[in-house]
Amino acid sequence: MVKLSRRGFLIGGAAVVGTVATGMAIGVGFLSTIDTDGLSGSVLPDGSLGLTAWITIRPDGHITFAIPRTEMGQGIHTALPMLLAEELEVSLDYDNVSVEFPTDPLPVYANFTLALGKRPEDAHGVGAWVGRKIFGMVPYIATGGSSSTVDAYETYRKAGAAARNMLMQAAAKRWQMPMSALYAELGEIVNRETGERLGYGALAADAATMTPEKNLALKDPKDFRLIGTSTPRLDIPDKVRGAAMFGIDTVLPDMLFAAVVQAPVFGGHVKNLDSSKAEGMPHVHKVVNMGNAVGVIADSYYHARKGMDALMIEFADGGNGDLDSAGISKRLKAALDGKPNHIHENVGDVDALLAKGDTLEAEYETPYLAHACMEPMNCTALYKDGKAELWMSAQSPLAMTWAAKEVFKDLSGGTVCHTTLAGGGFGRRIEKDAAVFACKLAAAMPGTPIKAVWPREEDIRHDMYRPAARARIRATLGADGLPTAFDYNIAVQSTLEGFSSRNMPMTQGGPKDPSNVEGASHLPYAIPARRVSNATVELPVPVGFWRSVGHSNNGFIVESFIDEMAFKAGMGPFEYRRKLLAGNKRLSAMMDKLAEISGWGTPAPEGVVRGVSFRPSFRSHVAQVAEIRLDSEKNLKVERVYCVVDCGQVVNPDTVTAQMESGIIFALSALMYGEITLEDGAVQQSNFPDYDMVRMANTPDVVVHIMENHEEPGGVGEPGTPPLFAAVTNAIFTATGERIRTLPLMNQGYSFA
Amino acid sequence: MPDILINGKSIPAGDDPDMPLLWLIRDILKMTGTKFGCGIGACGACTVMVDGVATRSCITPVGLVEGKVTTIEGLSAADQTSAVQAAWIAEQVPQCGYCQSGMIMAATALLRENPEPTDEDIDAAITNICRCGTYPRIRKAIHRAAELTRDMTRGGVANG
Ligand code: FES
Ligand code: FES
Numbered sequence: 079m080v081k082l083s084r085r086g087f088l089i090g091g092a093a094v095v096g097t098v099a100t101g102m103a104i105g106v107g108f109l110s111t112i113d114t115d116g117l118s119g120s121v122l123p124d125g126s127l128g129l130t131a132w133i134t135i136r137p138d139g140h141i142t143f144a145i146p147r148t149e150m151g152q153g154i155h156t157a158l159p160m161l162l163a164e165e166l167e168v169s170l171d172y173d174n175v176s177v178e179f180p181t182d183p184l185p186v187y188a189n190f191t192l193a194l195g196k197r198p199e200d201a202h203g204v205g206a207w208v209g210r211k212i213f214g215m216v217p218y219i220a221t222g223g224s225s226s227t228v229d230a231y232e233t234y235r236k237a238g239a240a241a242r243n244m245l246m247q248a249a250a251k252r253w254q255m256p257m258s259a260l261y262a263e264l265g266e267i268v269n270r271e272t273g274e275r276l277g278y279g280a281l282a283a284d285a286a287t288m289t290p291e292k293n294l295a296l297k298d299p300k301d302f303r304l305i306g307t308s309t310p311r312l313d314i315p316d317k318v319r320g321a322a323m324f325g326i327d328t329v330l331p332d333m334l335f336a337a338v339v340q341a342p343v344f345g346g347h348v349k350n351l352d353s354s355k356a357e358g359m360p361h362v363h364k365v366v367n368m369g370n371a372v373g374v375i376a377d378s379y380y381h382a383r384k385g386m387d388a389l390m391i392e393f394a395d396g397g398n399g400d401l402d403s404a405g406i407s408k409r410l411k412a413a414l415d416g417k418p419n420h421i422h423e424n425v426g427d428v429d430a431l432l433a434k435g436d437t438l439e440a441e442y443e444t445p446y447l448a449h450a451c452m453e454p455m456n457c458t459a460l461y462k463d464g465k466a467e468l469w470m471s472a473q474s475p476l477a478m479t480w481a482a483k484e485v486f487k488d489l490s491g492g493t494v495c496h497t498t499l500a501g502g503g504f505g506r507r508i509e510k511d512a513a514v515f516a517c518k519l520a521a522a523m524p525g526t527p528i529k530a531v532w533p534r535e536e537d538i539r540h541d542m543y544r545p546a547a548r549a550r551i552r553a554t555l556g557a558d559g560l561p562t563a564f565d566y567n568i569a570v571q572s573t574l575e576g577f578s579s580r581n582m583p584m585t586q587g588g589p590k591d592p593s594n595v596e597g598a599s600h601l602p603y604a605i606p607a608r609r610v611s612n613a614t615v616e617l618p619v620p621v622g623f624w625r626s627v628g629h630s631n632n633g634f635i636v637e638s639f640i641d642e643m644a645f646k647a648g649m650g651p652f653e654y655r656r657k658l659l660a661g662n663k664r665l666s667a668m669m670d671k672l673a674e675i676s677g678w679g680t681p682a683p684e685g686v687v688r689g690v691s692f693r694p695s696f697r698s699h700v701a702q703v704a705e706i707r708l709d710s711e712k713n714l715k716v717e718r719v720y721c722v723v724d725c726g727q728v729v730n731p732d733t734v735t736a737q738m739e740s741g742i743i744f745a746l747s748a749l750m751y752g753e754i755t756l757e758d759g760a761v762q763q764s765n766f767p768d769y770d771m772v773r774m775a776n777t778p779d780v781v782v783h784i785m786e787n788h789e790e791p792g793g794v795g796e797p798g799t800p801p802l803f804a805a806v807t808n809a810i811f812t813a814t815g816e817r818i819r820t821l822p823l824m825n826q827g828y829s830f831a
Numbered sequence: 832m833p834d835i836l837i838n839g840k841s842i843p844a845g846d847d848p849d850m851p852l853l854w855l856i857r858d859i860l861k862m863t864g865t866k867f868g869c870g871i872g873a874c875g876a877c878t879v880m881v882d883g884v885a886t887r888s889c890i891t892p893v894g895l896v897e898g899k900v901t902t903i904e905g906l907s908a909a910d911q912t913s914a915v916q917a918a919w920i921a922e923q924v925p926q927c928g929y930c931q932s933g934m935i936m937a938a939t940a941l942l943r944e945n946p947e948p949t950d951e952d953i954d955a956a957i958t959n960i961c962r963c964g965t966y967p968r969i970r971k972a973i974h975r976a977a978e979l980t981r982d983m984t985r986g987g988v989a990n991g
Contacts, residue, residue: 151927151963310923317928318916320864320903324929327863335858360846378858379867380850452868452876452929452962501866501929502962534869732923736968740926743964766873766960775954777966 116186117240119286127282129241130290131186132162132234139265139279141168144180146187147230148221148473149313150503151740152795153733156311158230160729164304165238165296167262168278172315174265179497183476185214191229193218197790199232220474222508222623224696224793227729231791232296240290248284249276299727299788308732313499325471325498328458330527334363336519337382338532339389340371340540343759344618345396348372352390359385366522373519379531386533395759398618403755407443409615410548413569414441418611420589423599426607431563435554438646442551442635442819445753447544447624448769453501454537457516460527465491466517467527471500473508477581481513485521504744505623509542510581535764542580542622543754545571547631549598551639559647560657563607566598568632572614576621589614597632597800602665602694603640603658619756625744626796629695633800634807634821637691641808642817651808652678652690665692668701668724668785675783676703676720686717689809691801698725698792700738704778704805708813713831714823716746716778716806721798723782726789734794735782741798742780747772749803750823750830776830835896837862838905848894852886853877855893856902864903864932868960875959878933878940879903885940885956903932906939914983915939918976926963933959938973947977 116131126136134142143162149155155177156170163170180187190198193213194206201210242262249267250257259270266275278285299305316322341347353365356374361381366373374385457478458469466482466489468475475495482493500507516530532540547570554563572594574587589612592599599610624630644654652673659665669692673679682688685707692701703720721738728734751770755762763769807818810828818826832844837856845855856865856879865888868876872890879888882898906913912920915938925931934957941948941956948956953973961969 149927151925153926308923310920311925313928314920314923314925317925317931318912318919318935319907320932322928323863324866326867329861329863378850378854380847380854380858383870450962452866452874452927452960454867500927502927504962531867534871736923736926736965739967740964743966744962765871766869767871771960771962772964772966773960774957774966774969777964777970780967 115236116184117237117290119244119288121286127286129244129282129285130237131184132237133166133241135278135282137279137282139174139277141175141278143175143177145177146180146219147189147226148179148471148497148500148503148507150221150471150473150500150507152737153311153730154221154226155313156309157227157729157733158234159312160304160309161230161234162238164302165235166242168265170304170309170312172312175312177312181494181496183217183219185217187219188213188217189220189225189229191225192220192223197228197232216476219476220508221503222473222505224698224795224797227791228697228793231727235296236294239294239296241285243290243294244285244288245278245281247288248281251284252276252281305727305729306731309730311733322499324453324501325458325469326453326456326501326531328469328498328529330458330460333458333527333529334375334377334523335379335382336373336375336528336530337379337386338371338373338515338530338536339386339391340536341393341396342539343393343395343398344401344620345398346370346393346759347396348391349394350392355390356385356388359388364522365389366519368515368518371515373515373530375519375523375528383533399759401618401759402757406546406617406619406756407548409617410443410546410569413613413615414548414550414567416613418567418613420614421609421611422592422595423608423610426563428563428565428607428609431554431607432552432565435556435562436646437552437554438642439550439552440639440642440819441548442638443548444546444631444634444821445755446546446619447748447752448538448541448754448763449502449504449506449624450538450769450771451500451502451504451506454534455506455512455532456530457512458527458529459513459516459520461486461517461520461524463491464488466493466520468493468495468513468516469498470495470513471498471503471507472513473500473503473505477508477510478513480581481510482517484514485517504625505627506541508581509577509622511540534766538764538769539761541754542576542620544624544630545573545621549632549635551635553639553643555643555647559649561605561643564605564609566595566610566636567613568595568598569613569615570594570631571617571619571621573621573623573627577623580620593628595632596628597693597695598636601636602662603655604661605658625741626695626799629693629796629800630745630748630803633693633695634803637693637801637804638807638817638819641804641811645811655690655692664724665699668699668722671783671785672701672703672720672722675722675781678703687809687813689805689807689812691803691805691808693797693800695797695800696793697790698723698794698797700797700801702742702801702805704802704809706806706809706813707831708810709831712828714810714828715831718779718781719802719805721780721782722785723794723797724785724787725792725794725797726787727791728784728786729791731784734784737794738782738798739780741796742802743772743777745799745802746776746778746806749806749821750828752822753825832894835893835900837900838902844893844896849892851889852879852891852893852896852900853888856888862902862904866929866932868930868933873960874930875937876930876933878936878959880936880940883940883943885937903935906935913939914979915942915972915976918972918979921975922968922972924965924968924972926965930959930961930963934961934969938969938976941973942976942980946980948973
């Protein structure tokens with residue numbers, strides 16, 4: 079398959095050279111691309127025509143969409159093409175379009191929403207301009223933070239409109255007709271007067287020389303043809319045939335396979351290595367000591383694993399051999415007992431209000447969690463003549479090129495990351511650790527592609543975990559039972575600090591990392607006095623982004639505590655939330671819808687108990703009701719989850735529904751089983767039996783309702799996860815009076831019925 | 832070692848009878864539709880059929896394989912998707928898709944044994960892990976595939 083290459087990208091008709099695949103700026107040519115909007119035409123090396131940076135049309139009419147966001151299950155390789163196709167006026171069928179992740183890191187491919195925390199169209203002013211320049215220059219190509227659709231919503235529709243306009247100009251010229259006599263329809267430009275039609279393929283070459291008109295009007299939402307419809311996913315036909323290629327499926331000529339074993343204790347390293355036996359084994363090519371890990375290169379992963387088993391390795395523990403879960407729990411407690419090191423929100427006189435009235439207080443504790451993507455961590459690397467090439471299911475090809483820089487001194491030939499489909503990401507695949515190992519192995523055998531695959535045991539033991547946390551909450555209730563003061567403090571490691579220290583040029587985060595408290599700060603609930611703070615701790619356990627990040631901890635804790643307050647006030651949990659949201663029309667409508675579809679307020683079926691929870695995150699709002707059955711032996715069945723989501727303008731409703739189902743089941747696994755514990759400095763869990771998952775038999779029915787409106791789009795990959803935790807534990811409280819303040823449930827004697 | 836019959840082709844089984852079938856398929860034959868998830872028989876990502884029975888290839892030594900092996904690539908004859916695959920598309924099941932080859936093989940084996948499975952039958956037979964949580968759609972797709980197969984059989988175009 080010919081890979082998209084846009085090295086010959088045209089700007090105002092002149093080819094700009096000097097872009098290098100490493101993404102670093104060289105020469106004026108590259109810098110001049112930063113201000114462009116990616117809307118020019120180009121001729122690509124394979125003869126197809128680029129109409130904007132996102133759309134390529136072959137002379138036979140086949141369209142390829144260049145989508146610089148990683149498809150990891152969230153449906154983005156359908157949703158973003160829908161935005162382009164809406165304005166381009168083409169249908170979106172598996173047979174007439176394809177989707178590729180472009181390998182050229184063009185500035186316009188940067189994810190500005192993720193980088194700046196703002197939609198590109200909202201990024202006004204000098205600061206935003208500079209930010210766009212910087213992140214465009216890097217360029218910051220990454221998939222995460224449920225930001226892809228938010229970032230693309232306007233940019234991609236504009237690109238589709240620009241390409242259509244170029245095609246119409248080409249047709250106008252050919253027919254010698256004014257543009258007003260033409261319209262675009264399903265891949266053709268139609269001549270209104272003669273009824274003649276010209277296909278996009280036939281027009282593309284001429285269109286690529288046109289400059290799109292400025293300020294093209296975008297469609298009114300009521301005229302949307304694709305956006306808002308459940309368009310079948312473009313990636314599914316390959317996925318049901320086993321033809322979809324994930325990073326781990328990379329096959330290259332003369333490729334060898336490697337398995338990796340890392341120092342079990344965080345911060346540890348290889349002290350002694352005797353690889354003689356392994357190296358003497360048939361099919362084993364090489365054993366590579368990478369300092370903190372050892373890789374075995376062989377003719378297959380099986381042979382590499384066999385070689386690994388024959389290694390004699392002594393690891394040093396880097397001074398962390400004493401670390402264990404009990405000790406970490408003590409550290410979190412001690413941090414809570416000390417002073418907060420940052421106050422994120424401080425409104426009203428919290429202390430004065432806490433001193434009087436009806437107060438309540440609770441502490442919650444949550445465990446570390448692993449991502450356990452279905453596709454174990456892996457990366458294929460080839461180093462040849464100063465050029466590093468990577469094949470990887472990466473959430474950020476940019477970070478992977480940095481990994482190559484860390485390893486190879488001579489990169490005069492450049493670095494390319496081929497981003498494949500990802501077998502799950504959930505935040506794990508934005509880390510560059512697997513790429514570093516693959517590069518080190520490739521460095522040991524220049525000219526030979528090496529596919530490094532982590533055994534599942536390594537994948538679980540060397541994750542960047544959702545941080546464990548402990549929070550203390552205090553509140554005062556007024557005469558009406560509603561809270562007058564809310565004081566929240568959480569002891570936790572900063573994920574942003576962990577992530578940035580490992581992956582970015584600069585370390586950020588720490589006590590001021592907003593994700594420490596996201597889900598507790600700036601609550602939509604009307605509480606007059608609020609203080610939200612954290613006491614961050616530094617621990618050797620690597621922490622990173624795990625689906626919904628801080629919301630997974632804080633959402634569970636806050637939504638449980640809201641129920642505690644409701645109970646104390648003698649009010650129903652649903653009614654209580656409604657009162658707290660009364661001033662907010664949009665959220666009230668969502669809660670009303672949830673009550674309606676879940677039948678809240680009407681008697682539940684015999685033996686069924688309900689719990690409710692609500693959590694805005696990533697620009698969307700999700701509320702859920704869980705229906706559970708529980709027997710006296712704590713056998714739990716989550717029978718059904720009702721889920722209402724308001725994510726603004728919906729692009730693909732069926733994808734939104736799927737992401738809600740997914741987020742709910744992901745959270746249910748964590749709720750029941752999820753915990754990573756440490757002993758003697760090492761993670762105790764290693765594979766699915768001891769880091770277990772919900773399966774078919776434990777899966778609830780999920781009923782999803784999407785609120786319809788044309789508000790700004792929000793994310794959907796993560797927001798389904800946070801509410802589920804408390805929806806279930808609140809139901810458990812209603813059923814038994816037992817308030818769950820420590821997770822996972824299996825440690826509290828619960829199991830699935 | 833005798834050859835192994837994979838998707839109708841006779842394949843040399845190599846020099847190591849202990850090698851799990853998964854790695855013969857993936858790394859030696861370079862057929863990447865069958866996936867590696869856990870390597871210990873716990874997740875089902877590597878499921879293939881041996882004489883129609885769902886088998887976790889990561890814990891099945893090639894030396895012990897007796898019978899015809901079918902992988903996901905062998906399920907659809909010449910671009911004709913099987914009823915199970917068609918149902919999977921109709922229900923828009925896959926998300927990341929990584930577990931789906933194994934799921935489809937497990938579902939195909941179930942339907943061969945039991946053409947009209949109940950929800951309880953599905954719970955008992957489908958023990959594979961999907962981290963994306965596509966289980967509700969898998970359940971629907973299995974029922975739909977059962978229906979499709981029934982209709983096709985009634986119409987005289989058996990294809991299972
Ligand atoms: S890889 Fe075989 S069961 Fe998991
Ligand atoms: S679809 Fe991603 S693991 Fe099942």
